[in-house]
Amino acid sequence: MRNIFPKWGKFKMKDEHKTSLRQVKIYSIVTLVLIIIGSGVSYWTSGRIDYFTKEVMQTSDVLQRTSELYASILERETNIRGYVITSNDEFLTHYYQSNIDADLLLAQLQELTEDNGQQQNNIAELKALIDTRVRVFDATIKHMQQHGDLVDFIDPSKVNNALIGYSLIKATVLRINEVENALFREKNNSLINNINALPLIVGLISIFSITIGLVTFFSIYQYNRAQKGANMEISRYQQKLRDQIHLLDDSNKELEQFAYVASHDLQEPLRKITAFSDLLNEQYSSILEGEGEIYLSRITAAAVRMRLLITNLLEYSRAGRIVDEQVKPVKLSKVITDMLEDFEISIQDKSAKITVETLPEVKGSETEYRQVFQNLISNSLKFSKPDFHPEIIINSETASPELVGRFSMLNPTLSYHLIKVSDNGIGFEKQYADRIFSIFQRLHGKKEYEGTGIGLAISRKIIEKNGGVIFAESSAGNGAIFNILLPFISI
Amino acid sequence: MYNTEFMLMSFEKPIQILVAEDDEDDKLLILKAFERSLPKENVTCVEDGEALLKYLKRIAPYDDLKKYPRPDIILLDLNMPRKDGREALAEIKSNDDLKSIPVIIFSTSNNKDDIRITYKLGSSSFITKPSSFEELVKITEEIENYWSKTVLLPG
Known part of the structure; x- marks a missing residue:
């Protein structure tokens, strides 16, 4: 601790x-x-x-x-x-x-x-x-x-x-x-x-x-007397800390509950909007004149997108929830190669070259790490340069103490792996390096690139819940590097 | 539509479905969807668990057997006022006269606990309400098809 x-x-x-x-x-x-x-x-x-x-x-x-x-x-x-x-x-x-x-x-x-x-x-x-x-x-x-x-x-x-x-x-x-x-x-x-x-x-x-x-x-x-006083002070602070942790736990649970209930309950009316739009479209599209049909299709499209957002929000609220039974040493190399096999077709479609070097074993849940690297790789594939074959390299090294010291969330007495996912895509402006990890934040128009902007937010939540950090480096046009710091498995 | 109805008439006896659903919109959508495969009078509705049990036990105002025939299957929503789906299900499955009627849970929930508990209580299926009308139609057709043609019911 x-x-x-x-x-x-x-x-x-x-x-x-x-x-x-x-x-x-x-x-x-x-x-x-x-x-x-x-x-x-x-x-x-x-x-x-x-x-x-x-x-x-x-x-x-x-x-x-x-x-x-x-x-x-x-x-x-x-x-x-x-x-x-x-x-x-x-x-x-x-x-x-x-x-x-x-x-x-x-x-x-x-x-x-x-x-x-x-x-x-x-x-x-x-x-x-x-x-x-x-x-x-x-x-x-x-x-x-x-x-x-x-x-x-x-x-x-x-x-x-x-x-x-x-x-x-x-x-x-x-x-x-x-x-x-x-x-x-x-x-x-x-x-x-x-x-x-x-x-x-x-x-x-x-x-x-x-x-x-x-x-x-x-x-x-x-x-x-001094010691008694000091002890009392310590126990008072400990109690305060416990109370605050308790409060934090409660509010975290409440937040998750809120996100879950909100997204769940939001789906209810949305389902009806979709269903009645369908019904309207099916039975009365011939009666709708001029732009009426377009409006109806806009309603349907908006409802579909809203459903996607709600599903993502639900996913985000569930991500990184530490379930003790699922926490175990995870071989990242295996998780990523398995995941890549499942995505072989879309990788071949883009003629992408993905290199996975030796990666460490870290603590956490297999499915969650799979999700993280799936998000990062699909991100890289999505934001590839139009006329280039995407190239993605995933490698790992031991993080330097200087790097670890830059993050107040990390424990400077521990050793960390630095796992890098580098691509040769379009990259992004330096000033957006933090924004891309926020929920529903997008740097590009919906028409240019699809997606809701949830993938990186979920990835960050998962990495942080496992005691790590994730940050991105890039300059526009020069590809992006996603860095993940995760603690060594303590024996 | 007429054709469908006529075709159905030529079969022995269409399946009788009782829907327990408190939400007016959902009720309307379900009825609309079932209209594609069943005559209107073969789908009846009650608005909560309490009404469902009154219906099944033929307690007034559900004592008219012609108007409120005994269902072959029940489509049950989980979250309803007064008596919710779980309670109603438990009651049906502990009643000797009623427990042979298959109950299909038809809910917005996809909660694992809900699924496990309702199966334990004796439900026959668990279906999460779809988001589009097309899917709903597909589901109602499947229900009708499965329970009237694929399987045999106690009747």
């Missing part, structure tokens, strides 16, 4: 659809990418949170151990003082326990601050200070155990040393605390930042996704 919607829709609609479809695709991809990025960032952030939580816990652990260590140092100082004052051994037990505690805590701190060089140095310093202090204490204890008092042991000049030793320890502990506190603050801040960032990131991505989702949804909705 040919494209019946040449102008509207197709292109415009396709473009619109393309845009919104592409939009939807882009939105979907962006949403997907955002969700992936969001998940990645969230995962990373939760990893950071985990990391900083551990770090914060570690620093608080260090702080706690440091304060425990400091407490144990204080406890040791207290115990040693108690022992010196009271010589009670119970203080010593506590003192040793404190030493063990301090060593353990120091080892733990060293382990906890493994990754921090500054703290390692501080702890090493603290350990050295504690060791120095412990050595003094151990010496003090030893002296106490040997002498029962410290009378000889305490060197007043060195009392300051003990104070300085303790201050140094305290200062180191404070330094450790300070460093660790700073670390704690820093890590804690990072932790809080990360914890705060997570909902923000998730929230932002959610908002983006939801927005794009909404936009996508809206685009799809719009696209659907």
Whole structure:
């Protein structure tokens, strides 16, 4: 089928659809990418949170151990003082326990601050200070155990040393605390930042996704609506087209019916005119005087011609009616040679030479094609030059696309046969090339050439109903060429 | 003309024809044509299918057998008012008393469906009305000749 919607829709609609479809695709991809990025960032952030939580816990652990260590140092100082004052051994037990505690805590701190060089140095310093202090204490204890008092042991000049030793320890502990506190603050801040960032990131991505989702949804909705609209428009046009085809069919049928009924009903009174003229002629011709007889014969002749016209009109109204059972591949060569055999006598009468070259097979009805070529050949014989032997050539070739393109009735995507019927007759003026195919159109007087001018009109109707065209070319005195374009039989 | 009539008189009994025709002109032409081969009183006319059946069934005003004798054959037009030829034909052919009478369709139609249907209904012939009077005369002569001489009728 040919494209019946040449102008509207197709292109415009396709473009619109393309845009919104592409939009939807882009939105979907962006949403997907955002969700992936969001998940990645969230995962990373939760990893950071985990990391900083551990770090914060570690620093608080260090702080706690440091304060425990400091407490144990204080406890040791207290115990040693108690022992010196009271010589009670119970203080010593506590003192040793404190030493063990301090060593353990120091080892733990060293382990906890493994990754921090500054703290390692501080702890090493603290350990050295504690060791120095412990050595003094151990010496003090030893002296106490040997002498029962410290009378000889305490060197007043060195009392300051003990104070300085303790201050140094305290200062180191404070330094450790300070460093660790700073670390704690820093890590804690990072932790809080990360914890705060997570909902923000998730929230932002959610908002983006939801927005794009909404936009996508809206685009799809719009696209659907546009498509629905377009579909509705298409079906509306299709309905309109169907209605018009229906109307056309109806009016065609009506026209055929009209032509049939008109010609049929016209024959009724005509028959009577003829019959009564006959009767009049037969019974009263002797009474008719002068021109009376001529008038009567004129009436009869006119009635005969009218009958011919009506019969032709009837024939024309019936021609080209596509009856599906009759449509089949027709071998034109065979149809024409058969037809020529039937007309052999009139061909011989005119000493005509008719050449039929190889002709194609086309779709249609045998009788109708026979009628077409019979009309064309009798036309050529009729309009032959008086002193020439008529020569008619029927041949075929494949029509060029340029030629096919000249006729809006033809489908430019199909291939067509170009069948030519050429003669060497009197031809006709170029300007009449179309007129000769109209019903009852004649180029010559009735006296010169007989006929009603229906043959070519019927031929054209038949060719056009079979999806082809017929056109004539000539210049007066140079013969005529009748060209028929008919589609190739599609397989 | 006189001679013809005399000659015909010498035969046994001329055929009786009933023409059902609504058109006055056609009726006149048919009668004129039959005059060439038959005495006037052997051709009677009715103007439609209804009258045709009344005639055949001898219902008034067709109850006078002398004036309206039973026909040997019927010449039937198809397109008539009231009861058209097809209906009349169907009725005749379903009537035991009448169905033996041959019916010749004599119409302007040459429609294939009309031809098929009327033969199916039991018509004996289908003749399309000719366009000239000469042809009409020829046809009436042929009818007369065929139905009175060539074939035997139930009578």
